[in-house]
Amino acid sequence: MSRLVYLECPECGERHDSDQLQTYCLNCESPLLARYDLSSPIDRNAISARTGGIWRWREVLPVQDESFIVYLGEGDTPLVRIPKISAAMGLENLSVKDESANPTGTFKARGLAVALSKAAELGVDKFVIPTAGNAGGALAAYAAKGGFEAHVFMPQDAPLLNKMEVKAAGAHLHLVDGLIDLAGEQAAKLSSQNGCFNVSTFKEPYRVEGKKIMGYELAQAFDWHLPDVIVYPTGGGTGLVGMWKAFAEMRELGWIDSHLPRMVSVQSTGCAPVIRALETGAERVDYWENASTYAAGLRTPGAFADRLILRAVRESDGTGVAVSDDEIRRAQVQLAREAGLLVCPEGAASLAGLKKLVESDWIRADENIVLFNTGSGLKYL
Ligand SMILES: *Cc1c(COP(=O)(O)O)cnc(C)c1O
Ligand SMILES: [Zn+2]
Numbered sequence: 001m002s003r004l005v006y007l008e009c010p011e012c013g014e015r016h017d018s019d020q021l022q023t024y025c026l027n028c029e030s031p032l033l034a035r036y037d038l039s040s041p042i043d044r045n046a047i048s049a050r051t052g053g054i055w056r057w058r059e060v061l062p063v064q065d066e067s068f069i070v071y072l073g074e075g076d077t078p079l080v081r082i083p084k085i086s087a088a089m090g091l092e093n094l095s096v097k098d099e100s101a102n103p104t105g106t107f108k109a110r111g112l113a114v115a116l117s118k119a120a121e122l123g124v125d126k127f128v129i130p131t132a133g134n135a136g137g138a139l140a141a142y143a144a145k146g147g148f149e150a151h152v153f154m155p156q157d158a159p160l161l162n163k164m165e166v167k168a169a170g171a172h173l174h175l176v177d178g179l180i181d182l183a184g185e186q187a188a189k190l191s192s193q194n195g196c197f198n199v200s201t202f203k204e205p206y207r208v209e210g211k212k213i214m215g216y217e218l219a220q221a222f223d224w225h226l227p228d229v230i231v232y233p234t235g236g237g238t239g240l241v242g243m244w245k246a247f248a249e250m251r252e253l254g255w256i257d258s259h260l261p262r263m264v265s266v267q268s269t270g271c272a273p274v275i276r277a278l279e280t281g282a283e284r285v286d287y288w289e290n291a292s293t294y295a296a297g298l299r300t301p302g303a304f305a306d307r308l309i310l311r312a313v314r315e316s317d318g319t320g321v322a323v324s325d326d327e328i329r330r331a332q333v334q335l336a337r338e339a340g341l342l343v344c345p346e347g348a349a350s351l352a353g354l355k356k357l358v359e360s361d362w363i364r365a366d367e368n369i370v371l372f373n374t375g376s377g378l379k380y381l
Helices: 044-049 053-060 083-089 108-121 134-146 160-168 180-194 207-221 238-252 273-280 306-315 325-339 345-359
Strands: 004-008 033-036 079-081 093-098 126-130 149-155 172-176 229-233 262-268 319-323 368-373
Touching: 044 053, 044 207, 053 108, 053 207, 083 093, 083 325, 083 345, 093 207, 108 134, 108 207, 126 134, 126 180, 134 149, 134 160, 149 160, 149 180, 160 172, 172 180, 207 238, 229 238, 229 345, 238 262, 238 306, 262 273, 262 306, 262 345, 273 306, 273 319, 319 325, 319 345, 325 345, 345 368
Parallel strands: 093 368, 126 149, 149 172, 229 262, 229 368, 262 319
Antiparallel strands: 004 033, 079 093
């Protein structure tokens, strides 16, 4: 089963017991990262032969007793070629990792599946989450399946469907007159009042573990030779940090060679705190005032894991690109008409960002590029 041994603060190095419920490092205000014993081999081919979505990779996931796993079919999303769009951009090797195939229509399912399963193993049965929208829908669905109580704090002007799916699954919906950071404050308050476990992005250690499996799936899909460039729409940075962690784990396991992808973070010009920090060389991400974008999942004015996001992009020799809502809309239409993919605005932002990188010659025509579509466009109709 799981090779989990402890949790570690990446800033001060302090170890935390993974048999206890943990949140984050209070001294450093930093996320905790799960550390596994990877010293003895794990057979990657045996994992490839299994079924069960993200849970095929159970050795590098935190749940010890599989009876606690809450499974709705998350993971093993397709890698889709978009030849017409690739050709128009002069690219030879472009694909989309299509996360809309996950339960609840976005990759948030991966993270919430793991966070809830592990917390349940440690005795939790009540959860709270602040969300721009999709994480709330995912929490509600997994809580329904697991038989847990769930509270969702969401901006009043979040996509309608996000509100509907939370209510449909029987979770408590709390609408907030502000953005995800205000939702975060109110969720934390409820958590301290009634003991609901707070599964806010990076405030607990295991959502990132669920999302890191995207990196493992990519490695397997490319026969253990990672792509050259990964383009990722960044909100809280869970997937970006998670995949970078997965690559380090796979290297330790001897599954991949030293070739690692350049990680590209894409945000909206209406909320681009990570891109600004990448451009100025800052070590921390400053709060973005008056955040506004139609790509709701990117409307994250601050990032709790800012140091980890910036390190991952820089260590990988990656970069950041900001794209306008108009560019996002155009890319969304193009993906629907020329590739048959009804992507979410965040996913379309990846394509819009890639176009800028091709224009500036940051990418070579023959490089192997993966765009992330993080969710279904159906959730925004
Ligand atoms: C949450 C979300 C994002 C941002 O994800 P992070 O991994 O937290 O950066 C992107 N797209 C969609 C559709 C989302 O719901
Ligand atoms: Zn610390």
